[in-house]
Amino acid sequence: MKKIMAVNAGSSSLKFKLVAMPEEKYIAEGIFERIGSKDAVFKICLVLENGEKKELKKETMAIKNHAQAVSILLEDLVNLNIVKELNEITGVGHRIVHGGEYFDKSALVDEEVLEKIESLCDLAPLHNPAHLIGIRAFMAVLPDTPSVVVFDTAFHQTMESVAYMYALPYAWYEKYRVRKYGFHGTSHDYVSKRAAVLHKKDVKDLKIVTLHLGNGASLCAVKNGKCVDTSMGLTPLGGIPMGTRSGDIDPAVVEFISTKEKLTAKEIVNILNKGSGYLGISGISNDSRDMEAGIKRGDARCRLALDLQYKRIADFIGSYYVYMGGIDIIVFTAGIGENSKRCRRKIMERLAVLGVKINTEANENSEGETLISANDSNIAVYVIPTNEEIMIARDTMTLINN
């Protein structure tokens, strides 16, 4: 059995899962939050045979930086008897948000790879610098353990220029690589492949649309196993409205509001990222559960917040239907896609024109991987829990073995 550490480092957080391979079973998982503060929180759980989690430690402590967090984590893995020795960890796989045009697949980390990720910090200023800190922190403490990087953008690199280019001056693409990249690729890749397995067909013979609906949300059109289009853009701000992000808007809004409210472009983009979507429309929250509760109280703005998102999702699905020449399967995944029956029902109702028919009972009671469309539906609709860490562990194993 090999043990792979799957890591997702954010600017002040670090999430990890220790995965047994090739069994693909979780051994332990945890999170550091508020790294860089006196009251950082470290939590680590053991994952039991039945999948339940047993909390081994939850502590508030001062943690200066990611390197210190990684040292604490590795010490505790031994102290808490999760591993006997650190050399049992055969590889560390890191999730990286932006791989630009450099990476169409995962890569073994070396100096050149790190330089490329560094050069993409402009495109993902909140994420890539944090990932680099995470990678270097593990390399410092485990210098002999290979690291692998797995990119959110890589799966989308198969799009053709007609799907990824913006109709902007071509020089902006030549000089700055301004184009659509797409994100959540690891999730779209995983659930599209699972859908083919559940549907008992080769993914190469299918047209699939995957809906990753979490706090961040994106859609992906997967034809014959390859991404042909996706909703997010140069950054994760594009596409459909989300918890706090606007999704696509008329770009002229930026100058208009800049004049009216005396704000800079940077300040406005910050509001498009953090103060829009569910939060902006409802004025209450970025959480879909709060929107659903608001609707029950008769709050029209909560209803509008969800309706705006569902309409845009249906619009994208319609456009993918045309672009791919049909759709065989639609998949719901991530926090909202996996949990909100109302969201799934409302979107499926909008798709009735494409011959989508819901199996109401299956939708209401779905647990884990579930077919929620009726037998005579033109398009099969599944709920499939996403599993990005398993994809990270798989790629890490493959690259290390090579």
Ligand code: ADP
């Ligand atoms: P991210 O990883 O992008 O932060 P998640 O995939 O965890 O997000 O999804 C978070 C979203 O999932 C939140 O909007 C939350 O309200 C929603 N969610 C979680 N559970 C439920 C539920 N039972 N019903 C409706 N929405 C849910």
